[in-house]
Amino acid sequence: MIWVAGEIVQDLALKVSVLDRTFEHGLGLFETFRTWNGRASTLPGQLRRLAHSAQTLGLPVPAAAELPDQADIDRLRQAEGLENDTLLRLTMSAGSDRTPPVVWLQARPLPPAVRTGGALVRASWSVEPTDPLLSHKTLNYWRRRLVYEAALRAGFDEDLALCGNSPSVTEGTRTNLFIVQHQSLQTPSDSGWLLPGVMRETVLRLAPALGFDLVSSTQPAIPVEAILSADEVFLTNSVRGIVPVGSFSSSDGKIRKYPAPGPWTTKLWQHLQHQLQEGEIP
Secondary structure, three states: OEEEOOEEEOHHHOOOOOOOOHHHHOOEEEEEEEOEOOEOOOHHHHHHHHHHHHHHOOOOOOOHHHOOOHHHHHHHHHHHOOOOOEEEEEEEEOOOOOOOOOEEEEEEEOOOOOOOOOEEEEEEEEEOOOOOOOOOOEOOOHHHHHHHHHHHHOOOOEEEEEEOOOOEEEEEOOOEEEEEEOOEEEOOOOOOOOOOOHHHHHHHHHHHHHOOEEOOOOOOOEEHHHHHHOOEEEEEEOOOEEEEEEEEEOOOOOEEEOOOOOHHHHHHHHHHHHHHHHOOOO
């Protein structure tokens, strides 16, 4: 079952015109998130990012009436028979000069939990600042998917991107990166070199109240050496929330292990879970 145009219909009832630019060059956007205690707490942030990307990339910006709300999510989960918290994927095709975009929502069970002892992470691919799609969650996602699947085959849970030819890291294929040094929290800046995650923004908003010193930086990446010397490392995304990193392997063969989760990561994750389960994250 899917939600589309305010209705819950069978998957095969979805109609996207062959004239839609989604079929031409993969134009379109998507957001992946989840419910927390039944609530799609990050939905406002997901919709805000979708609208921003549509406007920036020259796609039609969907009106509020064309987008799902919590009541629509509740109806979709009920139609799918999903009683527990669920994974949600919102997709928007690009449309064309002859056909409007199509927006639809899917619900499915959550993925399995991250392995005990934290995620195993490496850094083996790179991104370039000339790529205009880096900071948008577009349907043109094939490269990230190939990198992620190769990492899984190699026994890793995520692969972090190097900043051009420099020994510095920007983000993962589907996650944002944070490091903790003493009580300082650092993440690459929102400078166009990464996809600014909704969970990343939430963590940055909550961290000061928990005693973190945020490292203010205009740098688009974190040096590999800083990751190797960090006390704790964690990743964020809107489905997993916070993912503790248990091991990092650099491209030159260095390996660093961390407590997973460490005390600061635990403190932040407990507070964030409470916020997510209580309701909307602005």
